Amino acid sequence: MTAAMYYPAFFVRQKFAMTTNRYEIVAAAPDGSPGAVLAVAQQKRLAFKEEVTFYTDESRSRAVFSFKARQRVDLNAGYDVRDESGQPLGFFRKDFGKSLLRSTFHLEGPGYQGVGQERSTAVALIRRFTDIPFLPIHFDFVSPQGAPLLQVERQGSVRDRYTVRVPEQAVDFRVAAAVAVGLDALMQR
Template identity: 75%
Template sequence: MPAEMYLPTFYVKQKFAMTTNRYQIFAANPDGSFGQLMGFAEQKRLAFKEEVTFFSDETKSRPVFSFKARKRIDLNAGYDIFDENRQQIGFFRKDFGKSILRSTFHIEGPGYAGTGQERSQAVALIRRFTDIPFLPIHFDFVSPEGQPLLGVERQASVRDKYTVHVPNPEIDFRVAAAVAVGLDALMQR
């Protein structure tokens, strides 16, 4: 069944801020340019255990979805994703054991589950042993049967910019956006 809010392609752009990570999420126009602002979130650096709330715009007047850690200390606990009415719509977690050499995440939602991993083992190793902040990073999420669920690609740039492709219409835009922001924040640890 198609998700309540399906968006096949969108962008996540991190804005510069000294003490917080600020994220803007834009729909992709048919020509590939940035379209409508779909969400805005702020997350205090090094305080990822808090709830990250996405708002309709930078005035923060209307919350539209969020994600929150299940536990404060357990690194494998994962994050529940909620809609604006606090109903759970998805879940993701970093697999810290498998992420030692190549970051690995798991995603779940109504009617699907899958695993995402850095596409390039070489880039994963370079990222771990150097401090090059602008390497392109690609994550491919697939179902246990190998069907593509979600793709997240960070462009090679000084500020983080991601293109998110969602070929599976069962995956809600809000789940895909929370996972994309979570990837960025969790890879900094």
């Protein structure tokens, strides 16, 4: 089954803003270069109940999908991803216990489920005990059978930039984009 909106690869770029986390989601062209802007996202910092809204463009006149925490401040926070009319697309949550060593997230959607974890234990430990902002971070989400669902790779740079690969066609682009932005926003805590 192929998702309603499927992109096999795209990029997430964090944009500088003083009071919000802002992101630009850009398609990956067949040659691997950046293509068209697919969405822009904005998250208010220090919100009690996390919510990130994705818009068609910088004018932010049309919201097209979002993710929102199910509860206020929760160590095992769960986030619902919804389309522009509020219909559910998927769900992800942080696994607090397993995240003590390496950040771990669970992912669910129509026709798939899986777990994503930081690829490198060494980088995870360095990240926890130092304040090096530009470490490369890689997450691999796999199904219970070990099939790859989603990969999120942060490049080592001053501003956060991610390459997102979606080998599983059942994973909707909007869920993959929400997870990629969520990983960035949630790992800053």
